[in-house]
Amino acid sequence: MKAIICQKPDDLQIIETEKPELRSGEALITIKRIGICGTDIHAYKGNQPFFTYPRILGHELSGVIEEVEENDRGFHTGDQVAIIPYMHCGKCIACKTGKTNCCTELHVIGVHKNGGMCETLAVPVSHLIKTDDISLDEAAMLEPMSIGAHAVRRSSLKEGDKVLVIGAGPIGLGVMAFAKYRGAHVIAMDINEERLAFCRSWANVDETVNAKNDPINQLSEITDGDFPSFVFDATGNMQSMNQAFQYAAHGGTLVFVGLVKGDITFHDPDFHKKELTLMASRNAIKEDFNNVMEAVKAKKIHLEALITHRCSFNEVTEQFAEWLLPQSNVIKAIIERE
Structure with missing residues (x-):
């Protein structure tokens, strides 16, 4: 063959x-x-x-x-x-x-x-x-969407929570879609305006932030100075993942969905001051595949x-x-x- x-x-x-x-x-x-x-x-x-x-x-x-x-x-x-x-x-x-x-x-x-x-x-x-019950195209897409669904489920975010998703590739888009599916207020961050426009049209995010344009100030304005309670980094980019610690609210949660071949570093006093929760999210389990399947069949995710x-x-x-x-x-x- x-x-x-x-x-x-x-x-x-x-x-x-x-x-x-x-x-x-x-x-x-x-x-x-x-x-x-x-x-x-x-x-x-x-x-x-x-x-x-x-x-x-x-x-x-x-x-x-x-x-x-x-x-x-x-x-x-x-x-x-x-x-x-x-x-x-x-x-x-x-x-x-x-x-x-x-x-x-x-x-x-x-x-x-x-x-x-x-x-x-x-x-x-x-x-x-x-x-x-779904197309071959949709069936092949269950796996990447399940990674996003797993990250959202693992975070335990709730309806109404302010959520930042960094990275508008397929994995980040999956995180956005399932955070919205759970009723969160979702902010998308990327450096590509066309990708950010797609986040608005496909994932129906509430806000977008271009990371090239003072993202800390933008996030502060969007959240009235509180910053997002949940931050998901789906970039697989070391610089982005190191900076992501700055974006989370006090008492917030940072979830690394992307994987990088190297070391992640952060300033410990700031990490402790905020009492941040840092999580890794790896792959998915069968429950996540089933959850995505149901959302696709119900026409909630396209x-x-x-x-x-x-x-x-x-x-x-x-x-x-x-x-x-x-x-x-x-x-x-x-x-x-x-």
Whole structure:
């Protein structure tokens, strides 16, 4: 079968590889849609932590079951599915407490093990979600939206809370959408005015802040000097993450959704003065996927509007580098296989 492999940074190639065999407890999935996310981009550019080469990328996936044994989860050949790409051990302290997203032995499809930029992928049936009620595009988008939904749920924000989301990429947009879904007053921050306009039109945010124009003063004016009670940084940018401590209210919560390959530093007296809560939010769990699925089915979240670019499987090696250029204005790119 064909697969797209990242041999080393800045080097994507289409190769021929062995088709996986069906094993007990798994299903063979004909991959139909592959979303491109920040993790794929960081891997391509050599900036992704916990990553080794060569690797078949791709973890935002939807497809159709090609073959599956009889199972107690109700999956059959021909079912349309989305894939939960986080392979957990089920035995460690995190898994035992339901935090499978931070399993001590976690292996993410497309990051720690070969992913879904291929024609057929073997996946445990425990990591499939039936998506016959939504489109293949929407099904592939469940994973990135689940990351935002997980961060919002983890924060425990409430209706009416003032929330700042830094970074208007797909993950940040997901945080905004689900913070609004919970009834929060949402402020979007980015350095790109076109992205901020999209935050207003798609995520229906209440305010926008251009980080180039004295963001502290803007946030003070918007919040009457209180600053946001919840700050989510979804940039994966070290400078932004270091500055995010300045934006939270006294007694507030800062959630790092993005991941950076380096050290985050902050001024401890200010951190203690505010008695800030600092949280990391990693990946998502099945509950988050189900919550996103329900929101999509109820037409509360419109995922297809996020997709700005698409190409066929055979065009990826030509298109990928172009999608990384700022002038491409990519919000979400999708690879199609028919």
